[in-house]
Amino acid sequence: xxxxxxxxxxxxxxxxxxxxxxxxxxxxxxxxxxxxxxxxxxxxxxxxxxxxxxxxxxxxxxxxxxxxxxxxxxxxxxxxxxxxxxxxxxxxxxxxxxxxxxxxxxxxxxxxxxxx
Amino acid sequence: xxxxxxxxxxxxxxxxxxxxxxxxxxxxxxxxxxxxxxxxxxxxxxxxxxxxxxxxxxxxxxxxxxxxxxxxxxxxxxxxxxxxxxxxxxxxxxxxxxxxxxxxxxxxxxxxxxxx
Numbered sequence: 001x002x003x004x005x006x007x008x009x010x011x012x013x014x015x016x017x018x019x020x021x022x023x024x025x026x027x028x029x030x031x032x033x034x035x036x037x038x039x040x041x042x043x044x045x046x047x048x049x050x051x052x053x054x055x056x057x058x059x060x061x062x063x064x065x066x067x068x069x070x071x072x073x074x075x076x077x078x079x080x081x082x083x084x085x086x087x088x089x090x091x092x093x094x095x096x097x098x099x100x101x102x103x104x105x106x107x108x109x110x111x112x113x114x115x116x
Numbered sequence: 117x118x119x120x121x122x123x124x125x126x127x128x129x130x131x132x133x134x135x136x137x138x139x140x141x142x143x144x145x146x147x148x149x150x151x152x153x154x155x156x157x158x159x160x161x162x163x164x165x166x167x168x169x170x171x172x173x174x175x176x177x178x179x180x181x182x183x184x185x186x187x188x189x190x191x192x193x194x195x196x197x198x199x200x201x202x203x204x205x206x207x208x209x210x211x212x213x214x215x216x217x218x219x220x221x222x223x224x225x226x227x228x229x230x231x232x
Binding site for chain 2: 004031042043048088092094095097103104105108109112
């Protein structure tokens with residue numbers, strides 16, 4: 001475990017379902033991120049939260065809805081997804097400001113999402 | 117705007133051979149530089165980082181990287197690869213975002229295949 005825990009590890013959902021991905025960190029970080037990783041595509045930054053406030057939303061469709069109730073938890077709520085949304089969804093956390101001791105981002109193991 | 121280029125999409129090397137993965141960055145100031153590794157279906161794990169000081173940095177799993185300001189490069193090296201090194205490798209540059217927090221920009225990754 002890296003210190004960032006994502007659940008579930010695998011998720012299969014129909015296009016009419018509603019589900020949520022969960023990310024939890026107890027590293028004392030105050031920034032959290034959602035990334036989408038599709039086959040043969042670069043990492044896509046979806047959302048950035050800093051001090052529980054959303055500071056970046058990279059043109060993500062509204063069927064993806066993030067929530068950050070506190071600095072340790074991050075959710076991604078999913079509804080009416082499309083098959084092309086099937087991907088590995090990665091959560092990461094970091095400090096807002098870095099120094100030589102910082103390790104950049106710490107990633108979770110991801111949730112493999114399949115939309116059928 | 118800052119960017120990271122990994123010119124090699126896929127590299128194949130024999131077990132026991134040396135390895136060098138290329139990374140070039142574009143950034144106006146002294147960058148924070150990182151290398152991450154991703155095994156199939158897993159999250160990204162930090163291999164090593166450069167913030168300042170000695171331009172040759174050592175990381176985990178026997179990897180090292182050298183920061184060359186004149187070439188805007190941060191290439192990853194290993195003298196003798198093992199079959200377990202087969203994975204995807206990502207170079208990243210850190211910068212200050214528009215919102216004042218530190219942010220990583222990732223390259224597109226290099227997939228490493230090891231042959232016996």
